[in-house]
Amino acid sequence: MISYSLVGFVKREFGKMAAAGQRAGENMISSIAELISDRIGTMPAGERRAAQTLIANYPLTGLKTVAEFSAAAGVSSPTILRFVARLGFQNYPEFQSALQDELAAQLQSPASRTLNPSSAGGAVSPMLEATLDNMRETFRHLTDKQLADIAARLAERRGKTFLIGGRFTDPLARYMAAHLAIIQPDVYHLAGQESIWRDRLIDMGKRDVLVIFDIRRYQDSLVRFAEKAHQRGVQIILFTDQWLSPIARFARHVIAGRTAVPSAWDSSAALFVVAETLIGAVTRQLEAAGAKRIRDLESLR
Amino acid sequence: MISYSLVGFVKREFGKMAAAGQRAGENMISSIAELISDRIGTMPAGERRAAQTLIANYPLTGLKTVAEFSAAAGVSSPTILRFVARLGFQNYPEFQSALQDELAAQLQSPASRTLNPSSAGGAVSPMLEATLDNMRETFRHLTDKQLADIAARLAERRGKTFLIGGRFTDPLARYMAAHLAIIQPDVYHLAGQESIWRDRLIDMGKRDVLVIFDIRRYQDSLVRFAEKAHQRGVQIILFTDQWLSPIARFARHVIAGRTAVPSAWDSSAALFVVAETLIGAVTRQLEAAGAKRIRDLESLR
DNA sequence: CAAAATACGTAACATAAGATACAGCGCCCC
DNA sequence: GGGGCGCTGTATCTTATGTTACGTATTTTG
CATH class of the missing domain: 1.10.10.10 (Winged helix-like DNA-binding domain superfamily/Winged helix DNA-binding domain)
Incomplete structure (x- = not known):
């Protein structure tokens, strides 16, 4: 082109x-x-x-x-x-x-x-302003229905949920996993070396969901992993930047967040907020469905 | 036409x-x-x-x-x-x-x-609006000077930098560590069980910095750890919520972020953005100081 | 006022764009 | 496991778009 x-x-x-x-x-x-x-x-x-x-x-x-x-x-x-x-x-x-x-x-x-x-002159405000703009822009391209669909997919307990992220986005995967794992069973964060989570592919099937965080520079290892998971019929939910990781090719749902800020690094803040929003939505759906686990949790506190 | x-x-x-x-x-x-x-x-x-x-x-x-x-x-x-x-x-x-x-x-x-x-009327807007408000509020109580001071403390390479977080905030510590570890040496994220990082206390002295993320419910283990580190003269930078973790008592710098959102969970998004801002500020300061490591990094890319 | 230069539109051309037909492939259901 | 359905890509065709050549009109200048 x-x-x-x-x-x-x-x-x-x-x-x-x-x-x-x-x-x-x-x-x-x-x-x-x-x-x-x-x-x-x-x-x-x-x-x-x-x-x-x-x-x-x-x-x-x-x-x-x-x-x-x-x-x-x-x-x-x-x-x-x-x-x-x-x-x-x-x-x-x-x-x-x-x-x-x-x-x-x-x-x-x-x-x-x-x-x-x-x-x-301050270095703070431009950064904050850009971040706020990024979030507004990100959500502007994200409808309620999309989020509800994704939340519903995460809330339905047919299979397992796996989460994984790239070099800088792996913490986001962890953050989401930390919450999801509480309100529902079979939530796994894939960590460590490539060989380790590659072997976990055996456990994955078409009933399962794989949440991937991947912003540029997109990691080849993640792309390969996503492709193989896709071949196994795993539904992929992708968090990426506006330029879309190649994984979008295999993804069932794509969330494109804005990452540009006046800094040497890209910002994952918008994706973070989307993740939090999703966590809240999944929780609400499970509550509404009267999931036993939620009631048990509340009684534990 | x-x-x-x-x-x-x-x-x-x-x-x-x-x-x-x-x-x-x-x-x-x-x-x-x-x-x-x-x-x-x-x-x-x-x-x-x-x-x-x-x-x-x-x-x-x-x-x-x-x-x-x-x-x-x-x-x-x-x-x-x-x-x-x-x-x-x-x-x-x-x-x-x-x-x-x-x-x-x-x-x-x-x-x-x-x-x-x-x-x-959807569920998205309230969540986003609350998050945006949280960020504005968080930064309103945060002066440029405070951030610059903290960034300077993180940028000066006298000792080591340790990062640790609580149950839900540990990913934030990881995120920050992932970036800082690139632009400077001796950055360590403390992970795993309490006994593991408790033993790391031996390595810490008054030239070192400990970044702690702790929002409610504040974790006893973290408070204990912070106290011991403080006794050893370690400078503590605390990320917490507006109600302030008890660790604030030992901290040299305290960043209080708003966490309230219309959700079953608290939001760490504001703290996340502060972390990103700090990462950017530290990077800029190191660049300005002409750090050799930064130049080496750029030549590597 | 005359002549030259410039600007503009009509019409024909070439190119690249969108549309379609068809075959291969995977997927799902029986 | 086999048959059928639906989706997707390749190749071909058709349309219409941008482009150019040329003649006329208009303005400018000596």
């Missing part, structure tokens, strides 16, 4: 500007909208109409076809193409890809708008 | 539902994302993978071409087309137009981006 990124594009543009003797630091062009308003003055009438229609409801018109764009602007198709050519794009698809990349960046970090002025 | 609006589409869908004897008021479908998660359960494996990849970074993948979509999902083009057909769209362009219309509505009213209104 060839992707024409905005970054690459802007770099090229800066190249041109530098060649023309301009200093890149002065007019920073970080979005196509700015690029347009920067050059709209030098455009002929038709292309200006195209520019204005695009800006009017940016960036949607640019994502449609050339024909639709031209109709919306009231000009002909070639004018649209000349317009995007003047912006520096080689062809229309490249232009659209740039718009999409820009949109992706916007949608993935809503943090850019919610700037807390009180957070002057 | 022919525009296939989402509104029109939903109307048609409601028509089908009404014909099938369902009442439209019960499951309101106001976005394609909801529509997908509503039907994802009834989909075959391949189409479900398509659905999951689309949801993972919604709605961008849906705006790309069928070929790109299929490549991202790891399935073939026809599967993508069958997927959109199952959602009720006549063809792929109609599907894309619906996504674009939805996007347009979102971009015009950024307020609607805050939360999924349909999840108002």
Whole structure:
């Protein structure tokens, strides 16, 4: 897949500007909208109409076809193409890809708008803000029904439940296992070396559930393990990041959490909260089902 | 210009539902994302993978071409087309137009981006909202300076760093240890039975740091351990809940996180985020100090 | 005012996109 | 264990999209 990124594009543009003797630091062009308003003055009438229609409801018109764009602007198709050519794009698809990349960046970090002025300089606030955004975003892509389905699958006691995680996410698997193991039997956290849990595959069948935590860099050992478990008919519930671990290929349910934070490390906090939410949901379902074990537990306390 | 609006589409869908004897008021479908998660359960494996990849970074993948979509999902083009057909769209362009219309509505009213209104009555929102509140509250009582001090203490390489947690918080200790152990030497997570880590006390002295996670019900074993470590001059950093574990008595630094959520369990999410923030801060400090280990690490990658 | 240059649209073209037919495969049920 | 059903991918076809060439209109300049 060839992707024409905005970054690459802007770099090229800066190249041109530098060649023309301009200093890149002065007019920073970080979005196509700015690029347009920067050059709209030098455009002929038709292309200006195209520019204005695009800006009017940016960036949607640019994502449609050339024909639709031209109709919306009231000009002909070639004018649209000349317009995007003047912006520096080689062809229309490249232009659209740039718009999409820009949109992706916007949608993935809503943090850019919610700037807390009180957070002057401190290293804490950006981290917290990003984390909060990640959680909101994560849950925005997660419906009640999905969570309820997954919780129901975890709550139904047909088979065993196995949990496993990667290098940094294994603690999440442990955390979830620690809770689930209390409210229901046959919950196992797979720990230690690969050879150890690989041998546990023998115990797994199509009635069982395997919960896997895997964020990039995705671990080959986990992928292999997931594949084999999948072949055995085990239902896989995957916690991963928004780029989806290759395990998604085998998973019955996929939970994609946002992980980007201003830090050297990725954040698993959003996945952690999803895990807690699921733990609560499973507990509630078991309570509602009047599970004997729950009553016994309460009497023990 | 022919525009296939989402509104029109939903109307048609409601028509089908009404014909099938369902009442439209019960499951309101106001976005394609909801529509997908509503039907994802009834989909075959391949189409479900398509659905999951689309949801993972919604709605961008849906705006790309069928070929790109299929490549991202790891399935073939026809599967993508069958997927959109199952959602009720006549063809792929109609599907894309619906996504674009939805996007347009979102971009015009950024307020609607805050939360999924349909999840108002569900069990998710209260949990998420409580968690977010907990984090804000936790960080409100936590100054930048406090965190910076703790991070500095963890970053200075005079002695060893030990981490330990309670029944449910031990995974947090593991998570933190997994990161810290990478960027600096002599980081040890204390696991297993009490007798094991009690014996490790011999290794601990006043140059060392002990990070303890303990929320209620506070574990006696941890309190005893903390007391003995304190007597040996070990500096204790305590992660606890707002009611403060008795260990706070011995601790040099105390981080009190909010734990209350509408669930049968307490939430450790706020503490988790503090831990991540600290991990990031320590990393940054070590980088700034030009630690050789960090450079070596980067060259290894 | 005339001539040149530029801009714009119509129409034909080539390419790449979406749609379809069909065969292989796995899965479930009997 | 065998037969049937359903899902999935390969290959082919068709559509429509982006692209280009060219002639006309419009503006600009000497």
